[in-house]
Amino acid sequence: MGDIKKLQTANCKLQTEAETQILNDLEEVKDPEIPVISVVELGVVREIKLEDGRVTVSITPTYTGCPAMKVMEADIRTKLLEKGYTDVVVNTVLSPAWTTDWITEAAKEKLRVYGIAPPEKSSADKNSLFGTPKITKCPRCGSENTTMISQFGSTACKALWKCSDCLEPFDHFKCI
Amino acid sequence: MTQQEALFEYCLRLGDTSLVLSHRLSEWTGHGPILEEDLAMTNIALDLVGQARTLLTYAGQVEGKGRTEDDLAYFRNDLQFRNALLVEQPNGDFAVTIARQFYYNAFAYLLYTELQKSTDVTIAGVAAKSIKETSYHLRHCSEWVIRLGDGTEESHNRMQDAINQLWMFTGDLFEKTAGDELLISAGIAADTATLKTKWDAMISEVMERATLTVPTTTYMMKGSRNGIHSEHLGYLLAEMQSLSRSLPGVTW
Numbered sequence: 001m002g003d004i005k006k007l008q009t010a011n012c013k014l015q016t017e018a019e020t021q022i023l024n025d026l027e028e029v030k031d032p033e034i035p036v037i038s039v040v041e042l043g044v045v046r047e048i049k050l051e052d053g054r055v056t057v058s059i060t061p062t063y064t065g066c067p068a069m070k071v072m073e074a075d076i077r078t079k080l081l082e083k084g085y086t087d088v089v090v091n092t093v094l095s096p097a098w099t100t101d102w103i104t105e106a107a108k109e110k111l112r113v114y115g116i117a118p119p120e121k122s123s124a125d126k127n128s129l130f131g132t133p134k135i136t137k138c139p140r141c142g143s144e145n146t147t148m149i150s151q152f153g154s155t156a157c158k159a160l161w162k163c164s165d166c167l168e169p170f171d172h173f174k175c176i
Numbered sequence: 177m178t179q180q181e182a183l184f185e186y187c188l189r190l191g192d193t194s195l196v197l198s199h200r201l202s203e204w205t206g207h208g209p210i211l212e213e214d215l216a217m218t219n220i221a222l223d224l225v226g227q228a229r230t231l232l233t234y235a236g237q238v239e240g241k242g243r244t245e246d247d248l249a250y251f252r253n254d255l256q257f258r259n260a261l262l263v264e265q266p267n268g269d270f271a272v273t274i275a276r277q278f279y280y281n282a283f284a285y286l287l288y289t290e291l292q293k294s295t296d297v298t299i300a301g302v303a304a305k306s307i308k309e310t311s312y313h314l315r316h317c318s319e320w321v322i323r324l325g326d327g328t329e330e331s332h333n334r335m336q337d338a339i340n341q342l343w344m345f346t347g348d349l350f351e352k353t354a355g356d357e358l359l360i361s362a363g364i365a366a367d368t369a370t371l372k373t374k375w376d377a378m379i380s381e382v383m384e385r386a387t388l389t390v391p392t393t394t395y396m397m398k399g400s401r402n403g404i405h406s407e408h409l410g411y412l413l414a415e416m417q418s419l420s421r422s423l424p425g426v427t428w
Binding site for chain 1: 219300
């Protein structure tokens with residue numbers, strides 16, 4: 001039953017025990033740019049189907065141009081081949097669009113420990129213009145006395161921030 | 177023209193516009209005025225090339241002649257490109273790049289908002305994805321318009337010059353074809369005529385905060401929907417396509 005709960009939080013569609021086992025196997029595939037969380041925890045694995053020996057894994061891109069998606073696709077395939085599946089298809093689905101709300105709570109804590117301020121729950125930043133800036137806690141000292149340096153950081157999913165108390169710069173996983 | 181042909185053209189319009197603007201922004205890589213801005217333009221270019229890939233792949237599927245995203249990006253000449261005239265304009269100084277991005281993003285924000293309702297699932301999917309990215313691109317360049325417009329005398333003048341210089345390419349964003357009308361009645365495409373008033377309001381709001389003046393000249397360049405481009409596109413494509421044209425089928 002624990003697995004069923006996990007698959008619900010991971011927003012992944014599956015129906016059988018065997019498919020749940022595949023989801024567990026994919027827990028071993030890490031995000032190539034943030035190696036502390038898995039592709040399952042990131043919420044990009046949308047559906048797993050096992051039919052007549054063929055495994056079909058549907059994944060959704062985080063950002064349309066994210067170069068890590070190709071790597072994830074290859075890593076998922078390699079992992080499942082290692083696990084003994086011989087016929088593996090990985091395809092991409094666009095809808096519904098990925099949101100940071102699909103990142104599991106446990107994964108958000110892993111991000112914070114890793115030094116990346118996690119996206120806040122349900123605070124997808126939809127203001128196109130002049131929205132009130134939201135509060136982002138420093139992942140190191142927990143201070144709310146922080147400012148954004150740039151909306152764009154080392155990867156498409158991150159923004160650059162700095163903490164005015166501990167004076168450390170940090171990455172913030174953008175809410176989308 | 178059949179609906180299939182119209183949809184192919186429409187996907188090229190959307191995909192080519194993202195692709196060409198992405199290439200222009202990529203020209204700033206390593207040349208940004210500050211490190212953060214270098215990263216910002218590269219990131220925006222990456223989002224745009226992602227949108228272009230999905231749209232051109234889909235265009236190839238709609239056409240049904242087996243052309244891939246790469247065939248469409250690298251093996252068509254300028255007369256076959258359907259991107260908006262605005263996005264092929266050279267980077268100029270930083271103010272020109274920001275003005276181009278601002279005009280385009282305000283348009284893209286409205287367009288993708290509408291296209292989320294498209295009856296075509298791929299277009300609706302691309303729109304739902306792109307609207308998130310477009311929202312923060314728009315916020316980013318709007319902030320720069322204000323910072324530069326309401327900055328020093330020098331930055332104000334340069335921002336106003338850039339706004340004036342690119343104004344005549346903005347009308348082309350809203351150009352419609354007979355094929356578009358077909359798609360609009362089928363609920364697939366957005367009617368750009370209905371976006372114009374909202375676009376004017378968005379531009380005015382930011383320009384006012386930036387102490388800038390919205391141009392009033394009415395002469396507009398057009399023709400991109402029929403492949404009539406400014407001279408700049410040919411040079412851009414020559415650079416973008418040179419590797420694939422020299423070594424067809426090359427991969428890494």
